[in-house]
Amino acid sequence: MVPTLAGVILLVFFLFKFFGGDPAEILAGQVATQEQIDSIRRQLGLDQPWWVQLWIFVKQILSFDFGKSWMTNEQVSNIFASRLPASLTVMVPILVLEVCLAIPLAMLVAYYRGTLVDRSIVIVCVLGMSISFLVYIIVGQYLFAFRLGWFPVQGWSDSFWKNLTTYAPLPIILATMVSLAPQTRLYRTFFLDEIGHDYVRTARAKGLDEKRILFTHVLRNALIPILTYVALLLPGIFAGAFLIEIFFSIPGLGREIYLAVNRSDYPVIQAVTIYLAALTMIINLATDVLYKFVDPRVVLK
Amino acid sequence: MAAIAETAIAEEPTRSQGVWSAAWRRLRQDRIGVFCLGVVVAFMVMILLATVGAIAGGWQLEKGVPYAHPTFLGERENVEAKSVDLAAPKGPPVDISDIDPLAPKYDEWKKRAKEIQVSSPPRSETLPFGADRWGRDVLAKSIKGAQISIFVGVFAAVMATCIGTVLGATAGYFGGRAGDFLEWVYNVFTAIPNILLIFAFAAVVGRGIDTVIVILGLTGWTGIYRLVRAEYIKHSSREYVRAAQAIGASHAARMFVHILPNVSHVILVQLSLLVVAFIKSEVILSFLGLGVPIEMVSWGTMLAEAQTELVIGKWWQLASATLFMAVFLTAFSLLTDALRDALDPKLR
Numbered sequence: 007m008v009p010t011l012a013g014v015i016l017l018v019f020f021l022f023k024f025f026g027g028d029p030a031e032i033l034a035g036q037v038a039t040q041e042q043i044d045s046i047r048r049q050l051g052l053d054q055p056w057w058v059q060l061w062i063f064v065k066q067i068l069s070f071d072f073g074k075s076w077m078t079n080e081q082v083s084n085i086f087a088s089r090l091p092a093s094l095t096v097m098v099p100i101l102v103l104e105v106c107l108a109i110p111l112a113m114l115v116a117y118y119r120g121t122l123v124d125r126s127i128v129i130v131c132v133l134g135m136s137i138s139f140l141v142y143i144i145v146g147q148y149l150f151a152f153r154l155g156w157f158p159v160q161g162w163s164d165s166f167w168k169n170l171t172t173y174a175p176l177p178i179i180l181a182t183m184v185s186l187a188p189q190t191r192l193y194r195t196f197f198l199d200e201i202g203h204d205y206v207r208t209a210r211a212k213g214l215d216e217k218r219i220l221f222t223h224v225l226r227n228a229l230i231p232i233l234t235y236v237a238l239l240l241p242g243i244f245a246g247a248f249l250i251e252i253f254f255s256i257p258g259l260g261r262e263i264y265l266a267v268n269r270s271d272y273p274v275i276q277a278v279t280i281y282l283a284a285l286t287m288i289i290n291l292a293t294d295v296l297y298k299f300v301d302p303r304v305v306l307k
Numbered sequence: 308m309a310a311i312a313e314t315a316i317a318e319e320p321t322r323s324q325g326v327w328s329a330a331w332r333r334l335r336q337d338r339i340g341v342f343c344l345g346v347v348v349a350f351m352v353m354i355l356l357a358t359v360g361a362i363a364g365g366w367q368l369e370k371g372v373p374y375a376h377p378t379f380l381g382e383r384e385n386v387e388a389k390s391v392d393l394a395a396p397k398g399p400p401v402d403i404s405d406i407d408p409l410a411p412k413y414d415e416w417k418k419r420a421k422e423i424q425v426s427s428p429p430r431s432e433t434l435p436f437g438a439d440r441w442g443r444d445v446l447a448k449s450i451k452g453a454q455i456s457i458f459v460g461v462f463a464a465v466m467a468t469c470i471g472t473v474l475g476a477t478a479g480y481f482g483g484r485a486g487d488f489l490e491w492v493y494n495v496f497t498a499i500p501n502i503l504l505i506f507a508f509a510a511v512v513g514r515g516i517d518t519v520i521v522i523l524g525l526t527g528w529t530g531i532y533r534l535v536r537a538e539y540i541k542h543s544s545r546e547y548v549r550a551a552q553a554i555g556a557s558h559a560a561r562m563f564v565h566i567l568p569n570v571s572h573v574i575l576v577q578l579s580l581l582v583v584a585f586i587k588s589e590v591i592l593s594f595l596g597l598g599v600p601i602e603m604v605s606w607g608t609m610l611a612e613a614q615t616e617l618v619i620g621k622w623w624q625l626a627s628a629t630l631f632m633a634v635f636l637t638a639f640s641l642l643t644d645a646l647r648d649a650l651d652p653k654l655r
Contacts, residue, residue, distance in 0.1 A: 009491060009494075010491070010494040010495055010498050011498070013491055013492070013494065013495030013498075014495050014498050014499060016495075017495055017496075017499075018507065021507060021508070021511055022507075022510075022511055025511040025512060129339075129641070132637055132640045132641055132644075133633065133637050135636075135640070136583075136632065136633045136634075136635075136636035136637040136640060137629055137632065137633045138587060138590050138591070138606070138610065138629070138632060139587075139591065140590065140591060140594055140607075140610050141610065141625065141629045144610065144613065144614050144617060144625065145617075145625070148617050148618065152618065241500050242500055242502075248502060249591065252595075260502075263503065263506055264506070264595065266510070267506050267509055267510045267597065268596070270510060272510070275506065275507055275510050276507075278503065279499055279503050279504075279506075279507050282499070282500055282503055283498040283499045283500075283503075286498055286499070286500060287498055
């Protein structure tokens, strides 16, 4: 884990060092004298050799002090603290809803495997996945918010409850609908894998009814790959639905990164990238521990 | 006895079916797969024609009136096209030539203006798929957009596949120090959420078609690396590779001449999965303005224009771009499924 994090730091540092523009010139703006640029360069330590700069960078990361955003002058730590709740308000319901809906749906499809129902649902899923996420958001926002007026077109407030009941429902519904197709398709293969196993045949031979086989035997075993997949999705909830956030102007982390990319606001991009990578690794570690509870066969080293 | 021996000899020249011809035979039996192959080939022919300029070459020409309706809607009243006339002032013009300092020059300018020939081709009221804000043909735009989007998707996928295959082959074949190092690189790239990685790359490199390809290629190789590495670990200790070593084949020859053909079906399926994923990514990047430049058209830039058009009820650009994209990606995805089934009969 530590070597990986070191790698992430190195990757981000060298990416911005060698391919990014000169920070001093970006900071100084269009009209700046050479003197001003030089003084900024001294302030940021850009006149030092690269290993000293790397050391400054590492110290910033370890002390959780990334300084201020270049464009808005806001503390980077403050950006995290103020944007993350908005992202989570939208993303946690999305994740819960899509998993809870996709599992029964996939089970249903797997139950009818090989029939016309199964084949047509799979084709509808592929068709649904082939339309860009953008189209769903554009049409959904137009139809439900602009035309029918069931939801506000966009907006956000300070109260958590109001956000969750007024502003978040439409983004949540749209994102859930979109991710339902790929997840159903994936979980279907997990269920089909399990249904093909010998223990299912044994259970059938014992005379158990299909319902019991499906819900007690197959579901429990299929939950293991599903858990792996959900764990893969989990880090995404912090920056995941940046498109949703941009369209509905939700002041979340994803939208902040997008704005930072457009403004060449390097400290924000770097900080978000590195901390989210660290968070991802922690979540992966937690999932590994969780496995032991789901699947007693797993032995942790 | 002699008869049996003869038939055995006679049968020998018919070689056992190769993996590709067997796969082709299985693919041909899959009706959906064959149909999707037809659709994809049709798109490829369309792209080829668009690249050489046979069709959709004039997508930038303003052929119709602004927001011309699709033909099947008929010539309904087009408010936006006529709004120019409505904006003209009413009432008699006021003579201000006494105080207008430019008045003496008007005659001279008129004369000069006459010397310049301006040809404005007749603009049609309707077009097959309608027109956008400037009266450009949406059908031509969709075809040109298909060319750019699919081009970016395919090239980025090829790039990611090459990187993933070479690194995966090296890691799986050699193992040891090189393998550990590449595992570390893999871990670093997968530790960062994909979209953040793309944004970080997009922040430092400029905008343009080539940079989109590079960004997607450099960030998307990890999945293929993982699979190819596993395959190479499995294959490198097999007898046929050892036999190759015994007759003096070099490491490179064993990696790319002997093992590669045996894992190429895995790579092919992954490549086509990547094409679908990258076309979707390109559309989103272009929509956000991080993708193809303004003077080009892709499905993503069309959707970006369509978002504002939809609010005033002009839905055809959105519908057209969505239709093209959905048809191509559905056909390509189903073809990939058929390909996987054909190449790996055990899986099903």
